[in-house]
Amino acid sequence: MILPSHLSVRDDHLVIGEHDTVDLAERFGTPLYVTDEMRICQNFQRLSGALTAHYKKIRILYAAKANGNLAIFKTLASMGAGADVFSAGEVALALDGGMRPESLLFNGSSKTSADLALAVEKGIRVSVDSPDELRQLDRAAGEGGKTVDIAFRVNPAIEVPTHPKIATGLATSKFGIPAGQILDAYREALALEHVNPVGIHCHIGSQILAVEPFAREVEVLIDVARDLLDIGVDPAFIDIGGGLGIPYRRETDRAPTPEEYAGAVMPVFLRGIRDLGIEPELWVEPGRWLVGDSTILLTRVNSVKTAHKTFANVDAGFNLLVRPTMYDSYHEVVAANRADAPAVREYSVTGPICETGDILAKDRMLPELEAGDLIAVLDAGAYGFAMSSQYNSRPRCAEVLLAGEKAALMRRAETIDDLTAPMVTVPWQE
Numbered sequence: 001m002i003l004p005s006h007l008s009v010r011d012d013h014l015v016i017g018e019h020d021t022v023d024l025a026e027r028f029g030t031p032l033y034v035t036d037e038m039r040i041c042q043n044f045q046r047l048s049g050a051l052t053a054h055y056k057k058i059r060i061l062y063a064a065k066a067n068g069n070l071a072i073f074k075t076l077a078s079m080g081a082g083a084d085v086f087s088a089g090e091v092a093l094a095l096d097g098g099m100r101p102e103s104l105l106f107n108g109s110s111k112t113s114a115d116l117a118l119a120v121e122k123g124i125r126v127s128v129d130s131p132d133e134l135r136q137l138d139r140a141a142g143e144g145g146k147t148v149d150i151a152f153r154v155n156p157a158i159e160v161p162t163h164p165k166i167a168t169g170l171a172t173s174k175f176g177i178p179a180g181q182i183l184d185a186y187r188e189a190l191a192l193e194h195v196n197p198v199g200i201h202c203h204i205g206s207q208i209l210a211v212e213p214f215a216r217e218v219e220v221l222i223d224v225a226r227d228l229l230d231i232g233v234d235p236a237f238i239d240i241g242g243g244l245g246i247p248y249r250r251e252t253d254r255a256p257t258p259e260e261y262a263g264a265v266m267p268v269f270l271r272g273i274r275d276l277g278i279e280p281e282l283w284v285e286p287g288r289w290l291v292g293d294s295t296i297l298l299t300r301v302n303s304v305k306t307a308h309k310t311f312a313n314v315d316a317g318f319n320l321l322v323r324p325t326m327y328d329s330y331h332e333v334v335a336a337n338r339a340d341a342p343a344v345r346e347y348s349v350t351g352p353i354c355e356t357g358d359i360l361a362k363d364r365m366l367p368e369l370e371a372g373d374l375i376a377v378l379d380a381g382a383y384g385f386a387m388s389s390q391y392n393s394r395p396r397c398a399e400v401l402l403a404g405e406k407a408a409l410m411r412r413a414e415t416i417d418d419l420t421a422p423m424v425t426v427p428w429q430e
């Protein structure tokens with residue numbers, strides 16, 4: 001099996017950073033999310049380096065939805081990242097994590113009036129998703145006695161090779177304004193008093209393992225910029241969103257490197273802006289690429305059963321990692337306490353949730369397993385804990401952050417009391 005450089009095997013045990021996963025599981029319990037902070041920093045530097053090699057005016061906005069732990073915001077803020085935020089919660093976390101309001105972009109196709117008021121109050125730029133939202137934002141800004149800088153989210157009508165549920169720039173997608181309507185939207189923004197159109201925003205989808213769609217996206221955005229110049233808007237930034245995929249199947253996935261991504265996108269961007277005589281900042285909104293491979297989910301085998309096939313029943317299910325169930329996603333699994341043992345039997349690694357679809361990994365060759373063994377699910381840092389739930393009334397597990405020799409909780413495990421705490425006794429049952 002090919003492991004990323006922050007994972008290794010020592011004395012038959014899987015090691016993350018400098019830490020033996022068997023020790024981590026004993027110390028903190030299972031299930032357990034474990035994140036290597038250094039890996040996130042390396043990922044950030046690599047992506048940032050690849051882009052700035054072409055153009056200096058780059059901003060990286062971490063897509064906060066990928067992993068919402070406050071510690072992750074702090075790590076990325078310290079690297080100089082801003083954030084793509086989608087909710088009041090993400091705004092609060094980003095600001096608490098040390099990001100400045102000017103380094104955030106408030107995205108979303110269905111913002112509440114409270115979201116808009118929050119953006120106005122905090123001075124956060126807004127990616128506006130419809131003319132209706134534009135008018136509401138103008139009103140909110142007027143009431144707050146302010147002017148808000150905005151971009152419009154463009155729907156570029158681009159097909160992308162990914163799971164249909166996470167392609168966001170299809171003509172039929174709920175996100176953005178069709179290219180044919182976008183100029184009217186900017187014209188309307190120019191006519192309004194409290195919104196200031198300064199940017200162009202787009203995001204074509206997630207887990208994209210090809211670079212051509214990003215290059216086509218940039219062409220569309222350059223066309224929009226050309227039209228904007230005609231109506232007197234010189235864009236201060238062009239935000240091409242996130243979406244760069246990672247190789248979940250390391251043996252076979254051919255994932256573009258950041259250098260290949262930059263090599264496809266930047267020449268189109270640079271040629272475009274040179275022709276137009278403008279020098280906007282280029283913004284990107286990576287989520288998965290920054291945090292995806294930084295994290296493993298450790299889960300203990302409760303029992304092994306051979307029936308129609310052989311099941312390793314573990315203590316984490318789609319309550320903690322929904323991607324395999326929701327998108328048929330593949331995550332590599334490793335027998336963490338037998339990492340050198342030969343793979344001799346096919347297992348399905350199944351969780352404790354009362355649903356047939358609760359399968360973390362289907363039909364994988366693994367060493368002989370028994371109750372008490374430890375399984376590591378790899379590449380669980382993006383949309384892992386972030387999409388967890390308390391389904392089946394299971395408290396969520398803890399998250400640990402590693403930095404060199406250090407290991408500390410960045411979120412404690414929930415308890416049964418945490419499940420019931422928000423519940424309120426209705427008066428007729430008192």
Ligand SMILES: Cc1ncc(COP(=O)(O)O)c(C=O)c1O
Pocket residue numbers: 063066084107168203205206207241242243244285286287288289382
């Ligand atoms: C607006 C926006 N930006 C960025 C992202 C991050 O995507 P990814 O994690 O694939 O980089 C998303 C999620 O797809 C998004 O909706």
Ligand SMILES: N[C@@H](CCCC[NH3+])C(=O)O
Pocket residue numbers: 065166168206207323327382383
């Ligand atoms: N949740 C998806 C990615 C969605 C990206 C958000 N727009 C995943 O796990 O792959």
